[in-house]
Amino acid sequence: MQTERLAQFSKFGKKIICIARNYLDHAKELGNAVPSEPVFFLKPTTAYLQPGAGAIKIPPGCSNLHFEVELGVVIGKPGSNIPESTALDFVGGYTLAIDMTARDLQEKAKKKGHPWSIAKGFDTSCPVGHFIAKDVIKDPSNVHLWLRVNEESQLRQDGNTSDMIFKIPTIISYISSFMTLEEGDLILTGTPSGVGPVKSGDVITAGLAELAEIKVPVE
Ligand SMILES: CC(=O)CC(=O)C(=O)O
Numbered sequence: 621m622q623t624e625r626l627a628q629f630s631k632f633g634k635k636i637i638c639i640a641r642n643y644l645d646h647a648k649e650l651g652n653a654v655p656s657e658p659v660f661f662l663k664p665t666t667a668y669l670q671p672g673a674g675a676i677k678i679p680p681g682c683s684n685l686h687f688e689v690e691l692g693v694v695i696g697k698p699g700s701n702i703p704e705s706t707a708l709d710f711v712g713g714y715t716l717a718i719d720m721t722a723r724d725l726q727e728k729a730k731k732k733g734h735p736w737s738i739a740k741g742f743d744t745s746c747p748v749g750h751f752i753a754k755d756v757i758k759d760p761s762n763v764h765l766w767l768r769v770n771e772e773s774q775l776r777q778d779g780n781t782s783d784m785i786f787k788i789p790t791i792i793s794y795i796s797s798f799m800t801l802e803e804g805d806l807i808l809t810g811t812p813s814g815v816g817p818v819k820s821g822d823v824i825t826a827g828l829a830e831l832a833e834i835k836v837p838v839e
């Protein structure tokens with residue numbers, strides 16, 4: 621029963637919490653400092669793009685839209701101040717997600733010290749795959765993440781969650797010390813290196829090992 625409910629996580633409208641700069645190579649490729657504790661931001665639930673529900677829409681004023689493939693953790697039960705030792709008990713399952721980012725708007729916001737809400741939270745900025753039951757991923761800290769643009773033979777992103785700086789228990793514990801986690805919340809755990817631009821007409825295909833694959837057009 622709970623699995624059936626959680627399978628609808630992206631429809632019952634809870635928080636989307638995104639970890640930033642959680643892979644050394646990605647922090648380096650964008651010239652960002654490597655964080656000493658997790659850094660996170662939020663996307664609104666209107667950012668969800670359900671599997672097969674259409675295209676990513678480039679937001680107004682953006683001419684450098686980037687993809688970021690990420691492992692998503694779906695929270696299975698509420699909790700606050702969760703210790704790392706029990707954090708995995710709060711995981712209900714997983715999903716594949718793309719943290720679409722208006723990189724030019726993000727850079728502009730960073731320079732002015734403004735929040736990233738538009739750059740990261742525009743409608744369709746969070747395409748997701750189907751819900752993956754918790755027991756299907758035995759070791760979430762060793763999962764292949766990949767992303768391809770169009771029919772290119774070379775993958776643009778080809779990473780593994782083993783390279784995360786902060787692992788899932790640390791992430792859950794840290795977030796829950798500031799905000800209560802609720803059933804159906806989604807945590808995006810950060811992206812590996814290789815992020816890059818897409819334009820209207822491109823098709824992004826992304827995968828989580830052989831467990832999940834999504835194909836999303838850009839409009
Ligand atoms: C610089 C970023 O956009 C941070 C981010 O979202 C990440 O996954 O890292």
Ligand SMILES: [Mg+2]
Pocket residue numbers: 638639640688690719808810811
């Ligand atoms: Mg990201």
